[in-house]
Amino acid sequence: QVQLVESGGGLVQAGGSLRLSCAASGSIFRLNVMGWYRQAPGKQRELAAAITSGGSTNYADSVKGRFIISRDNAKNTVYLQMNRLKPEDTAVYYCRVVAGEYVYWGQGTQVTVSS
Numbered sequence: 001q002v003q004l005v006e007s008g009g010g011l012v013q014a015g016g017s018l019r020l021s022c023a024a025s026g027s028i029f030r031l032n033v034m035g036w037y038r039q040a041p042g043k044q045r046e047l048a049a050a051i052t053s054g055g056s057t058n059y060a061d062s063v064k065g066r067f068i069i070s071r072d073n074a075k076n077t078v079y080l081q082m083n084r085l086k087p088e089d090t091a092v093y094y095c096r097v098v099a100g101e102y103v104y105w106g107q108g109t110q111v112t113v114s115s
Helices: none
Strands: 002-007 010-013 018-026 031-039 046-051 057-059 067-072 077-082 091-099 102-105 109-114
Touching: 002 091, 002 102, 018 031, 018 091, 018 109, 031 067, 031 077, 046 067, 046 077, 057 067, 077 091
Parallel strands: 010 109
Antiparallel strands: 002 018, 018 077, 031 046, 031 091, 046 057, 067 077, 091 102, 091 109
């Protein structure tokens, strides 16, 4: 089992920044892709950004140029630096980790961007 602990969500004004963190612990073996998904009210969960163990990244078009994903393999932690936030970024953000053949999800952290 892998446990994921997320932190860093909150309320911010449009144009502001937030940094999300997700630390993995437990039976960690071969953490592969680590990423962040988000789900706005009434919408499907969607990928925001992901990063492989080798550092390759993938971003949703809506966040490119504003969000930066990174990871610290020594700490088994993934980060999401969110800049120039917009009201449409408001959502619950979920950490997702692929470890071997298993996929784990965090409990979610609320990000609210006021206009």
